[in-house]
Amino acid sequence: MPTFVLFDLEFTSWPGALEQDWGAPGQLREIVQIGALRLREDFSVVAEYEALVRPVVNPRLDAYFTELTGIDQETVDREGRPAAEALGDFLGFCRGESVFSYGNDMVVLGENVGWARARGEEVEHGFLDASFLNVRPWLNAVAPETRTANVGRLWQVLGLPRPGAGAEHSAVFDCRSFAAALEHLHGKGAVLPAPPFVH
Structure with missing residues (x-):
């Protein structure tokens, strides 16, 4: 694994949506921001990816999300990209890589790709060219103190230096928090789980 990718998503939300698993009518988990880091095995950053995405079903962001x-x-109105374009671009960034998330963000990614294709939009690249893995269960087992922490707070829970500018719930900052946690645990002897084979 000479390089690998960490990614994080921010998607539309409303008060109580998490507790209701986005089950209220019309509440879809439409991606608004994608953040990712391509890292070497020594956790140095090779490339950074960030995109804002314009939601389609709920184009007006709820104040809670903001x-x-x-x-x-x-x-988002000014800088957001069409969903199919941003999703294809991101999947291209992941091509040939092992791709880790802290949680089931690949499910949300899959939902959004499915919706774009259902609208008749072409999404370049696909999931088969990368190997996605949720490492949260592993990380929580190795460091039980992280079990209730979101990805943007991992650095704090583990007592690590702040991983750069920004704040939690900003996708790239959350990736930096994730990377800091993995590097810390690796330094203590933990071995990252092996993702499924990339074709």
Whole structure:
């Protein structure tokens, strides 16, 4: 594994959505921000990826989401990319890599790719060119103190230096927090789980 990718998503949300598993009518987990880091085995950053995405079903961001992430409507309207374009671009970034998330973000990614294709939009690249793995169960087992922590707080829970500028619920910052936690645990002798074979 000469390089690997860590990624994180921010997606539409409303008060109580997490507790209801986005089960209320019309509440879809539409991706608004994608963040990723390509790392070497020594955890140095080779490349960084970030994209804002314009949601389709719920194009108006809820105030709850904006307060949580710091992403406002004006910025998404101005800088957001069409979903199919951003998703294809990100899957291209992941091509040939082992891709780790802290949680089931690959499920949300799959939902969004499915919705774009159902709208008749072409999404370049696909999931088969990368190997996705949720490492949260492994990380929580190795460091039980992280069990209730979201990805953006891992650095804090583990007592590590702040991993750069930004704040939790910003996708790239969350990736840096994730990377800091993995590097710390690796330094203590933990071996990263092996992802499924990449074709």
